[in-house]
Amino acid sequence: MSRERHTPSNLPEGVGIGFKAEHFDDLLAQKPDLAFIEIHAENYMAAGGPAHRRLERLRAEFALSVHGVGLSIGGAGPLDAKHLERLATLCERYQPESFSEHLAWSSHDTAFLNDLLPLPYTEATLALICEHIDVVQTRLRRQMLLENPSTYVAFAESTLEETQFLREIVSRTGCGLLLDVNNVFVSATNHGLDPRAYLADFPMEAVGEIHLGGHDEDELPDGAPLLIDAHGSPVADPVWTLYAEVAAVAGRAPTLIEWDNDVPDFAVLMAEAERARAVLQGRRASGGRHVDAA
Amino acid sequence: MSMPHEDTHDGQAAFARALFGETPPAGLAPYPPEIARARFAIYRNNVASSLIKALETRFPVIERLVGEAFFKGVAHAFIKGHPPRSPVLMEYGDAFPDFLAAFPPAQSLPYLADVARIEYARGEAYRAEDAEPVPPAALAGFAEADPDTLCISLHPSLRLVASDHPAFSIWRMNQPGATPQRITAPQPETALVARPHDGVITLSLPAGEAAFIAALRQDPHFARAAETAFARDPAFEPGYALGRAVSLGLVTALDISHDNEALSGDQP
Numbered sequence: 001m002s003r004e005r006h007t008p009s010n011l012p013e014g015v016g017i018g019f020k021a022e023h024f025d026d027l028l029a030q031k032p033d034l035a036f037i038e039i040h041a042e043n044y045m046a047a048g049g050p051a052h053r054r055l056e057r058l059r060a061e062f063a064l065s066v067h068g069v070g071l072s073i074g075g076a077g078p079l080d081a082k083h084l085e086r087l088a089t090l091c092e093r094y095q096p097e098s099f100s101e102h103l104a105w106s107s108h109d110t111a112f113l114n115d116l117l118p119l120p121y122t123e124a125t126l127a128l129i130c131e132h133i134d135v136v137q138t139r140l141r142r143q144m145l146l147e148n149p150s151t152y153v154a155f156a157e158s159t160l161e162e163t164q165f166l167r168e169i170v171s172r173t174g175c176g177l178l179l180d181v182n183n184v185f186v187s188a189t190n191h192g193l194d195p196r197a198y199l200a201d202f203p204m205e206a207v208g209e210i211h212l213g214g215h216d217e218d219e220l221p222d223g224a225p226l227l228i229d230a231h232g233s234p235v236a237d238p239v240w241t242l243y244a245e246v247a248a249v250a251g252r253a254p255t256l257i258e259w260d261n262d263v264p265d266f267a268v269l270m271a272e273a274e275r276a277r278a279v280l281q282g283r284r285a286s287g288g289r290h291v292d293a294a
Numbered sequence: 295m296s297m298p299h300e301d302t303h304d305g306q307a308a309f310a311r312a313l314f315g316e317t318p319p320a321g322l323a324p325y326p327p328e329i330a331r332a333r334f335a336i337y338r339n340n341v342a343s344s345l346i347k348a349l350e351t352r353f354p355v356i357e358r359l360v361g362e363a364f365f366k367g368v369a370h371a372f373i374k375g376h377p378p379r380s381p382v383l384m385e386y387g388d389a390f391p392d393f394l395a396a397f398p399p400a401q402s403l404p405y406l407a408d409v410a411r412i413e414y415a416r417g418e419a420y421r422a423e424d425a426e427p428v429p430p431a432a433l434a435g436f437a438e439a440d441p442d443t444l445c446i447s448l449h450p451s452l453r454l455v456a457s458d459h460p461a462f463s464i465w466r467m468n469q470p471g472a473t474p475q476r477i478t479a480p481q482p483e484t485a486l487v488a489r490p491h492d493g494v495i496t497l498s499l500p501a502g503e504a505a506f507i508a509a510l511r512q513d514p515h516f517a518r519a520a521e522t523a524f525a526r527d528p529a530f531e532p533g534y535a536l537g538r539a540v541s542l543g544l545v546t547a548l549d550i551s552h553d554n555e556a557l558s559g560d561q562p
Binding site for chain 1: 298299300301302303305306307309310313318321322323324325326328329330332333334336337340341344345348377378379380381382383384420421422423424425450451489492
């Protein structure tokens with residue numbers, strides 16, 4: 001491993017939004033005070049076309065986070081070399097402040113399944129993930145951030161807690177973490193765990209970005225709640241409460257509002273961003289500690 | 295030699311199979327069976343609904359033609375046998391037209407596959423490499439040129455969809471806001487799809503012009519393409535066809551070729 005060559009993930013502090021084409025005109029007309037915008041990498045892998053022209057215009061105005069949803073870092077097979085090259089081309093072209101991906105798998109053999117699928121947390125899967133993160137960071141010559149997942153099942157063979165697993169990945173690969181607070185709440189609820197215990201054990205010093213999104217509520221046949229990470233609604237109140245607690249202790253807290261489905265009016269999205277900004281201002285006022293991710 | 299991550303691979307293979315099957319995979323935490331089913335169903339639904347949605351986005355006219363319920367059925371059958379081969383989901387669905395052509399319940403709609411080809415071509419054109427079309431005035435500079443030496447470069451986004459059916463007319467009549475009408479004398483049609491600037495254009499070409507553009511895609515020589523088009527349609531007018539191609543933004547370069555093999559005449 002040659003971490004010293006990796007450019008650290010370095011999003012500016014503040015609040016960003018997930019970019020949706022519907023909001024392009026509003027973004028350019030209003031030039032709101034956003035710390036960054038985030039895109040899904042796979043939506044910008046065309047050879048040409050209007051999507052690239054929009055992104056070039058936005059890149060000139062805002063810091064950029066490239067968030068991958070298809071690399072399948074947790075996949076048992078070798079990483080998709082072609083896809084890694086596409087990511088390298090994208091990062092080369094737009095020079096984002098940060099690149100992130102998920103603790104999940106989404107491809108098997110030659111099939112791409114288009115969902116963030118769960119994996120057991122064992123020594124074997126830990127070694128697998130670390131190998132893949134090394135390959136990614138070496139090729140992109142950047143530190144990447146890894147996001148904690150929303151999960152709906154647990155595995156019998158798991159021997160490590162998710163927080164232990166993430167801590168070990170950080171220490172072995174030098175990657176940073178993207179802490180999705182909604183995912184923490186969703187997974188804790190789904191597995192009957194305490195989200196505060198999870199957060200107390202989370203390696204906060206490695207956090208380079210925070211995600212906030214909405215979830216849907218469902219119910220299991222026994223009446224227990226089952227939450228679904230749907231990104232189609234406002235951030236839920238208990239997630240805002242956890243976020244304020246996280247913001248007070250996280251090393252860095254560039255915060256993204258994610259709203260990918262049933263995309264709202266720009267003003268609604270900006271109101272969510274404003275709410276996050278108020279929380280971050282509270283963090284500064286109360287002297288929340290600041291530790292550089294690098 | 296065993297694969298380094300064989301156990302993980304086998305576990306994921308079982309999980310992936312179960313996404314398209316009836317029962318949850320082995321290896322989950324010891325949930326009661328109905329709880330395991332309900333939990334695993336979230337993944338199964340995410341995979342199926344997101345891939346079906348990707349096809350709906352790519353093939354809205356097909357959905358309009360067959361109805362939402364039929365579309366979901368055929369899309370579900372398709373994703374099972376033809377899951378995406380790449381995480382770049384905008385490319386998904388290239389095999390869908392052929393699948394429709396062979397799908398037994400769709401046999402009464404023989405034009406369906408070609409309409410789907412038009413829709414897929416529109417997606418390809420949208421994301422194709424960029425290139426600047428020559429301005430219409432550029433043709434004036436070639437008014438005196440020997441047609442035998444003139445070469446035409448077409449826009450990289452250009453696609454042709456030739457159909458034995460009136461696929462283009464069906465596609466156009468099923469755009470949002472349009473009212474489908476009975477086609478009384480169905481004719482074969484060739485659709486041209488391109489994205490010369492930011493917008494995708496879709497139009498129908500007469501037989502001669504379609505042969506002309508198809509020939510130019512293989513070989514940039516204007517005179518040879520005109521000959522091919524004449525053979526198809528004796529009334530073909532090459533000057534008009536070229537003017538129209540330029541005015542639509544389909545031409546990215548006009549050149550005089552000094553490579554004259556198989557052509558008469560010499561250029562200094």
